[in-house]
Amino acid sequence: MAASPNPCGPALAGWCGRHLQNPQQVAVAYSAGADSTALLLAAHERWPGRVMAIHIHHGLHAAADAFENLALDLCARLGVPIRVCRVDARHAPGQSPEDAARRARYHALAATAREQGADAVLLGQHADDQAETVLLALSRGAGLPGLAGMAERFERDGVLFGRPLREMASQTLRDWLLHDGHPFVDDPTNADARYTRNRIRAVLTPAWQACFPGYREALARSARHAAQAQSLLDELAESDLALTGNPPVIAAVQALSRARQANVLRLWLRRCAGTAPSEVQLDELLDQIDACRTRGHGLRIRVAAGLVVRDADRLRYDRPI
DSSP states (O other): OOOOOOTHHHHHHHHHHHHOSSOSOEEEEOOSBHHHHHHHHHHHHHSTTSEEEEEEEOOOSTTHHHHHHHHHHHHHHHTOOEEEEEOOOOOOTTSOHHHHHHHHHHHHHHHHHHHHTOSEEEOOOOHHHHHHHHHHHHHTTOOHHHHTOSOSEEEETTEEEEOTTTTSOHHHHHHHHHHHTOOOBOOGGGGOTTSHHHHIIIIIHHHHHHHOTTHHHHHHHHHHHHHHHHHHHHHHHHHHHHHHTTTTBHHHHHTSOHHHHHHHHHHHHHHHHSOOOOHHHHHHHHHHHHHOOSTTOOOEEEETTEEEEEETTEEEEEOOO
């Protein structure tokens, strides 16, 4: 059977034209699953001799060693260098297993990319992942940052990450791999109904597909609109933070509308605390700021692990000791 063109090729070319013109070395986050396998093959075809693979071994299930062996075998056949990173993905009390695994994975990818001098790390997340992300955000009552879904590019720990397959359907990748005989694995944890994303994949998305066959494209369009709106809010917050000062002067914050107060305080807390307040915390903070009309009026509210307090005429974020 004649080999067919890798469907990832045009998507990868388009992403690179926007974000990565002439890299010296590119890393691919290669799990040995279908999406990352198709992406690794496309990257190797586009940049022969300038691609490396990073395989994250989470150690969360018995099949992890088999995934590593398949990854090592394909990279050996392609002549692609590979680094295997074993991470501790156990979750802390109160932390979701998915979040713990994701944080450990990105930390290892960024550290390895910096060590190897890679210009970027490419991720195999696709249109189905984007749709699930938006549905998950909707189920949690998320604001614009959540509804914007997965960004096409982002930076973490000083490393550029990219999602060139963000608008490609998963089935397109799998059909091509099966047609051309490229081996890949299916992660058994994807069928574990304890994880919210897996329940969305198993129950909600088939219903959306049955009722709205173009739901992936529609959700992706909504995510783009949300991302654009959030970008405008970020620009306004930057302008308002320059006016209120950093840390913000309470009287200057009070001079803004309540919506702009919320917007600028989200930016300030993201900068100084690396966190976002809950809706309840932010409403309470705004109420307390509004009440600060006399010199002796105090202010103290917990946000994430720290406290927002009044410091003379300004706000201050106190981190836990």
